[in-house]
Amino acid sequence: MTVNMTKGQAISLEKQGGGSLSQVRMGLGWQAAPRRGLFGKRTQEIDLDASAVLFADKQPVDVVFFRHLVSDDGSVKHTGDNLVGGAGQGGDDEAILVDLQRVPVHIDTIVFTVNSFTGQTFQEVQNAFCRIVDETNGQELARYTLDGGGNYTAQIMAKVHRVGSGWQMTALGNPANGRTFQDLMPAILPHL
């Protein structure tokens, strides 16, 4: 079952059975659009990057991205940089796993972002999507289609934040521009 979330929609990550969500995965998949003209078969390589920024009281305290694959506390893990995408043909090319039970107590928000490192806009990417999956049962909680997404190179996708003793996810889907997550910081802060 796929839930196509709309902007600003919030989902509580409490399970029906009562226990709260323990593991989520942010997945990112894409394929480069083929070039027209001579050597038309050669596709341009596009490198999209998934990042997760950990906030405590609106201050960034840790970030997980392709140069820092595991947060210092071990709760957030990046599966590794994929430079070209497309391999999975619909599967996740990059993923970030979050063990919500292990997230340190002071961290109250985790923001997921997608950037185009090579600079192409989402118009040039095919079959690009990002999604949030409940890792315990494989159920997709949210999905965004990025391709044809206009003249943007980044998206602030969603945030997972503490509500009471559990976690809640809010879809943000905010387009932005930037090469890495650092460029997005000003755009992220209003969403906290």
Next chain:
Amino acid sequence: MTAELVRGQNHPLPDTRLEIRVSAGHPVVAGAALGDERGRVPGVEWIAHPVAPSLPGVDVPRQAGADQRLAVDLAAVPETVHRVSVLLALPVGAGGPTSFGKAAAPFVAVTGPDGTEIASYTITGLDSESAVVALELYRRQGAWKVRAMGQGYEGGLAALLGDQGLERPADLAASILAPTAAPTEAPAAAPTSAPATALAPTSESTPAVPGPAQTPGGPISYAHPRRRTVTPQPAPTPAPTPAPHPTQGQSAPTPVAGDAAGWSMDERLYNQVWGMFEDLARTAAAYRSACEFAESRLDRELDETLSDYRSRVSGANDAARSAARARHDELVERAREVLDRDLAQLAVESEVVEPALPPAYARWDNPAWHAYRPPAEEPMAVRLGDLHLPERTELRIPMLVRLPMERGLWVDSGRGRSEAAGLLDETELRRLALDSAVAHAARLLAVHPPGGFAVHVVDAAGAGAAALAPLVDTGVLAAPPARGAAGVTAVLDRLTERVDLLQMALRSGAADALPPGLDEARQLLIVHDFPHGFDDRAVTRLRYLADEGPGVGVHLLIVADREDAAEYGPVLDPLWRSLLRLTPVPDDHLADPWVGHAWSYEPPLLPPGSRILRQVLAQVAEARPAKRP
């Protein structure tokens, strides 16, 4: 029609009432373990073995024997059971073979109630294993199937049971195997937690064992092979059915030794220890960053109250400050709770893992060292000490270093910065440094196969004679310690030549062109009292060995105080940096690869008054192949 299975193959079972026949040609103990959905055996009461032969749906023989029959009624096993593993182990001290490799391959057949064979499996390819999971019956979409396993365990029944997820597998294994041995031998099997294989030679060599008591393959009752097949009596084991529920609750699963990925127990334990190391590093990082954050937020909020003039006057200031403090304390307390929870879990895991470690990974006070036998192959790693963090100093992680070592070792006999070193006088510290270097060298010698590791010693002034005695007296050294400048030069020349030769062969890809008589052992050079007795040429050679040696199996173990070599100036800095610094007293100078905490290193201590080091070295010396003429 009989299906002859090969390892890993499965086969559907047409009937739920089965008989499993084992014929081994030598006495074996047969048992069955009932596992849940995840393959775990929830507890001891879920194992059918000669002492407790009946479980609902499963009956196993009461004695060891060359031919065994197990009766299984899969319709009668509890709902929670998803897997029935058929186990075979060699009885201890019955005079039979001590490993499956020394006897004919066991044959296992699954037959229906009318005796027709459904599937059979010959367990081939076993070698030094003394326990094996022969078959597995498992539920798949409501139906039962059989799979040929043939998973052997070198660590014997204890390792097998540990792998099934049981706690205290060694005790359980001993209790299962003990009655199968002659009764007089029971005390020999009782006290130690060493694996069954380690026990076997001991009980064999016990002269007090009366001959007639041993009845290898003794008379087995075939009178009622299918007794109670139809109506398994729940009376002896009323507990099992409610038992699994508490363990499946929200509480953390009980840790098990070897609970990590790997091809062998050695590798799994190694990975598990590293997993614990990483978990501890990260848990501490989470706690520290939460505390740091709480601290900085408190500072900020206190600053804010100070800068607000109105509240200063009105006295709301004090309230704001105490509120900020309360917020700080509350966050730190929550962080502490999480930390305590994680540390408790790691402590439980450590308690389980530590006794299960093989000698190469074990502390010197581990009974594994008393059961030491020179190994047939080298382990993945060796323990050079313990590591701990200030958050919980009693939780110690073994510091395992991969073999072959990539860098040399430097046991620092200088003061350094550590408090513990400051309390000792200089001679005492130097003595301790050499003692711990000798212990490291002894451990390296012991964990390599006989003849696979040669130790050279340079002790220019002869000042270390007393501390080196264990190595010298037992005769494990390649040559007596080199004395004086001439001795130093001779040893360094020999090793330099060796490294040069091997590097040349390695680089030109002509490893087979090496002289036939070349000794293939790894080499360790212990240098005591550096740079005493070293001239400039010798120092250069030592640096060459430190840089080029590890690639071709020539390692350094330098015992030195950096101050002594101060006159060389910065020239020797790269040498010190290239060596792994260890200390003879606890010192926090090691960083982990994940978050870079400062870990306190603790050298491995020999139990006071223990003779274990000499015992082990004597065995190493004895096992060493005779020198070529």
